[in-house]
Amino acid sequence: MIHLDNVSWRRGKKDSAPVLAHLSFMVPQGGFRWLLGPSGAGKSSLLSLLHIENLPTDGQMTILGKTVAQEEKRAALVRLRQRIGMVHQDYQLMPDLSVADNVALPLRLQNRPEDEIQDEVHAILKWVGLGSRTDVPANRLSGGEQQRTAIARAIIHRPGLILADEPTNALEESQSCRLLDMFAELSAMGTTVVVATHNESLVRRLERPFLFLEHGRLVDDGGEQP
Template sequence: MIRFDNVGLRYGSGPEILRDVTFHVHPGSFHFLTGPSGAGKTSLLRLLFMSIRPSRGLIFVFGENLADLAPAGRAALRRRIGIVFQDFRLLDHLTTWENVALPLRVMGKSESDYADDVTDLLHWVGLGNRIHAYPETLSGGEKQRAAIARAVIGRPELLLADEPTGNVDPAIGNRLLRLFVELNRLGTSVIIATHDYGLMEQLDAPRLMLQEGRLQVGAPQLSVR
């Protein structure tokens, strides 16, 4: 499903952010991506979402070599991926409900088919009283939960989450982890980038460990089913 072959990444003429990264993730797996700040976690997720290109090496997602894809093919592949960015990227002119429903609208689904699902999910993540609020009125934790709900509402084949519990309290963090686990049980592959070792200790899932841009040799079982 995902394969990195000797991937390197640098921005401009700066030093390499990622160096000779090689790993293979099977469909339906759940991984934590961990390492200190600056290790390259966010950059690796951006590569997977095709918002940047590697400086060298090959990346395959859903069996497709990303280097071979035309813009239309990249757009089609992105629609199969849910992503939670650290900066949330909610659309300011849309309400919380409209932001969460957006992926389903883009897929061409009728509002009558998904309206209840969007509302139920917002209640589940603790935003039932913020359905009609606009992003500028939401707290950081509320924006985080709205971004997560938007990422999972369409049951993507792959979910990428960058520090998804960084702005929420432990109780909400545990609830969000359960949401990710349930989505994984339904068949979604999940990669969560996090510094939260307490969160990782709650789930027996392999870890992709980055240190100064390299995957550590001692990282537990990088290829799992």
């Protein structure tokens, strides 16, 4: 579940213009929202906020049932962030680590047994079509391969919330459709999903409520339906 109540976020000093201003919306657990808006509207900034890379400057933000503004200990925020899967626009892979080791990271952070990790990594890499690329360092992958690695890493630990920033821009259409089907399936099973995109055909393919940002303000809050 996501709940923002009059949240604003400034990048710098208190008197600077807010990048995100007075955002209020709710996404129930298992809800799916498209995050839309023109370039520079603040979509990536909102996803970073939901991923708790930044904290609200004003207002109250609740993520997966925890009110983040009231969390004081950094360790608690890190634990909460581990329950979120994020696909960054620039993938943010560890360049020298192999595909398999990048994807295994969230499971290693959970101290899962190594044989279980190997099995899960193998299965998910097969699913995203990277079964033959497991040992390749991330810095030798094509854009589409990097994006699929980032997607596998974001979902392998079955997070309660998945955030994705333009997750299909380096994918072929058939791969985009498979990814979309998987996001819809995860949402139906109770995972909250927020996907920022400029891809209109993707949005038409899966009719879901959208959050629409313009100049850092919400002009459509998606309503309250699942």
